[in-house]
Amino acid sequence: MLPKVSIIIPFYNDPFIDQAVVSALYQTYPNIEIIVVDDGSTEHQSRLDPYRSRIIYLGKANGGTASALNYGIQMASGKYVAWLSSDDRFMPDKVTKQVAYMEQMNAQISHTDYDIMNEHGTVTQRAAAMKYPTAKAFINSLKNGCPVNGCTVMMTKHLIESIGWFNQSLPYTHDYELWVRVVLSQVDFHYINEPLTVYRRHTQMGTAKHFNTILLEAQNVSQQYAFQMNALLAQLPG
Incomplete structure (x- = not known):
């Protein structure tokens, strides 16, 4: 039997949430559960109404993305967990291809290339991920910032249970801090050189609205x- 994959979608007042959920529902991989964690939203919940019977909907008080991810992963029943931001989309074969790779390589964590779209869903850039010739070059890049798009990551639930959860005291760089702890634990951080996620850039996204704060937080990490x-x-050699 194919291993179960839990797709965790943190949600806070995002008008794109239905598009994210649809991209998760229409995965070609048959053994998934979709966990939407409503982090204290006050609007746009109605966009989920057509899909309530096909998702696990968890509500909580607002605590930030890290707290929503941790709650969703704790409730997940899959061997693997994948994070999908509420304004992004998975390609239809994202889970199928990533699970196949991870099972073949016995990988605990992997990330992939991704495309970029705008607020209208139009793809504006293909294969946007930074590419590194060696594992050492990738690890070296983590010293100065985060080269990993969190919504391309799939990892075993066991991995995050063993090295520790997303740091809820970091509003914006909880993902970066976790990836650093992964490599410091000497866990291979695999890369799949194929765009399997579509990342949305728009004016209301947190990365745009809080850019300077994010830079400072990343420097501290x-x-x-x-x-x-x-x-x-x-x-490391090389």
Whole structure:
């Protein structure tokens, strides 16, 4: 039997939520559960009404994306968990291809390439992910910022249970901080060189509205782990 995949969709007042849910529902992979975590929304919940019977809907008080992800993953019953932001979309074969790769490679975590779309759903850039020639080059890039699009990541539930959850004290860089802890745990962070997620850039997204705050928060994370990252890189060949 194919392993179950839990798709976690944190949701807070996002008008694109129905598009994200539809992209999860129409995966070619048969063994999935879709967990929408409503992080205290006050609008746009009605967009979920047509899909309520096909998703697991969890409500909670507003606590930020990290808290919503942690809650959704804790409630997940899948071997693998995938994060889908409420304004992004998965390609139809995203889960099928990523699970096949991870099962073949016995991988605990992987990320993929992605396309970029605008607020109208028009793709504006193909294959936008940063590419690195070696694992060491990828790890080195993590010293200075986050090269991983969180919505391309699939990981085992066991991995996050073992290394620790998303840091809820970080409003914007909880994903970056977790990826750093993954590589410091010397877990291979696999990359699939194919766009399997469509990432939406629009004026209301948090990355645009809080850019300077995010930069400062990322710098703090980088400084916190700089010594450990340098020590790890010194051990790697190349």
